[in-house]
Amino acid sequence: MRYIGGKSNLLKDIGGLIAQFTSGTNKIIDIFSGSGVVASFLKNLGYEVIGNDALYFAYVLSRGSTALNVIPDFKNLGIKFPLDYLNGLTLETAGFRLEDCFMYQHYSPHDEVISMYFQNDNAIKIDIIRMKIEQWKNAGLINEDEYFYLLAALIAAVPYVSNITGVYGAYLKHWDKRTYNPLRLINPNNICNKGGAVFYNQDCDLLLPTISADVLYADPPYNSRQYLPNYHILETIARYDRPDIHGVTGMRNYGEEHKSAFCSRSGVEMAFKRMIQNANVRYVVISYNSEGLLSKEKLAEICLEFAVKKSFLCREITHRRYNNIGTRAHSVNELLFFFEKA
Numbered sequence: 001m002r003y004i005g006g007k008s009n010l011l012k013d014i015g016g017l018i019a020q021f022t023s024g025t026n027k028i029i030d031i032f033s034g035s036g037v038v039a040s041f042l043k044n045l046g047y048e049v050i051g052n053d054a055l056y057f058a059y060v061l062s063r064g065s066t067a068l069n070v071i072p073d074f075k076n077l078g079i080k081f082p083l084d085y086l087n088g089l090t091l092e093t094a095g096f097r098l099e100d101c102f103m104y105q106h107y108s109p110h111d112e113v114i115s116m117y118f119q120n121d122n123a124i125k126i127d128i129i130r131m132k133i134e135q136w137k138n139a140g141l142i143n144e145d146e147y148f149y150l151l152a153a154l155i156a157a158v159p160y161v162s163n164i165t166g167v168y169g170a171y172l173k174h175w176d177k178r179t180y181n182p183l184r185l186i187n188p189n190n191i192c193n194k195g196g197a198v199f200y201n202q203d204c205d206l207l208l209p210t211i212s213a214d215v216l217y218a219d220p221p222y223n224s225r226q227y228l229p230n231y232h233i234l235e236t237i238a239r240y241d242r243p244d245i246h247g248v249t250g251m252r253n254y255g256e257e258h259k260s261a262f263c264s265r266s267g268v269e270m271a272f273k274r275m276i277q278n279a280n281v282r283y284v285v286i287s288y289n290s291e292g293l294l295s296k297e298k299l300a301e302i303c304l305e306f307a308v309k310k311s312f313l314c315r316e317i318t319h320r321r322y323n324n325i326g327t328r329a330h331s332v333n334e335l336l337f338f339f340e341k342a
């Protein structure tokens with residue numbers, strides 16, 4: 001999935017750094033796992049991964065794919081190809097009412113609703129698939145692995161039919177051509193029988209003191225954009241909790257407890273210090289961006305405060321960022337900090 005701050009282009013750099021400097025490493029914490037690409041990559045290399053993200057939909061994506069070693073067999077459900085079955089459902093065959101379809105009621109245009117996140121048919125498909133998965137779970141027809149596998153397939157499919165430019169902070173005012181495709185669930189391609197992975201859905205401050213590993217990999221937000229407002233639709237589909245919503249975009253309400261300290265200029269320094277202090281690990285690897293709220297020098301200073309002497313290093317990976325019309329470009333550095341914790 002395309003994800004703000006996603007590290008799909010840096011996987012080799014991250015893996016290379018861990019392999020080069022942390023010999024004997026077996027267990028790695030990916031404390032801000034987001035789209036899950038890093039955790040999935042590390043598991044594929046044979047590591048035991050502990051992944052975590054504060055967003056529920058991010059947790060779902062990884063719990064239903066990377067956390068699994070094989071595709072679940074759905075023995076109890078008695079349907080051999082559940083993704084095909086869900087793809088073929090209609091309101092009538094599923095036995096649900098249009099009034100209960102939360103995505104259709106709020107995020108696709110009809111009657112007085114003007115929202116244009118989804119074409120009507122796709123909004124209804126999202127609803128009936130989501131409600132069917134919950135119904136199977138409540139009836140004891142699917143186990144936890146099977147539940148999250150289906151949810152992950154749904155969450156992964158939604159961006160391909162969403163009328164957005166990448167995030168859900170706003171919808172487009174004309175229909176993008178991808179929205180005319182029917183929603184289609186496909187098998188996640190990152191289920192592998194190597195290494196191991198478990199995932200959590202907690203604030204890093206609460207989780208870190210309760211777990212331990214050889215390496216902490218931390219890829220926190222680097223600017224003031226909170227993640228929840230940018231992915232509110234995926235969060236609501238994953239939770240399907242029919243939240244109170246507001247504004248033109250139908251944003252779910254969220255409070256201070258859902259705001260990340262890494263996105264706050266006044267809170268970010270302490271957030272880093274707490275994280276490093278709380279981590280029961282030998283090595284720390286941090287991804288950050290040269291345009292982040294903390295300067296490279298300030299973050300280096302924080303790392304050095306906790307580092308074994310001479311163990312600290314910072315690597316810079318430069319790439320060009322183009323402006324909207326693709327003419328002028330400026331350099332952006334992805335930063336990788338590494339140190340052994342004193």
Ligand SMILES: C[S@@+](CC[C@H](N)C(=O)[O-])C[C@H]1O[C@@H](n2cnc3c(N)ncnc32)[C@H](O)[C@@H]1O
Pocket residue numbers: 003004005006007008031032033034035036037038052053054055058202203204205219220221222227260261262
């Ligand atoms: C830069 S993204 C991670 C991207 C990920 N490495 C990838 O490649 O997709 C940062 C993530 O941190 C999560 N996050 C922010 N604050 C958090 C906190 N206090 N505890 C746990 N997760 C948090 C956000 O939800 C977001 O998914």
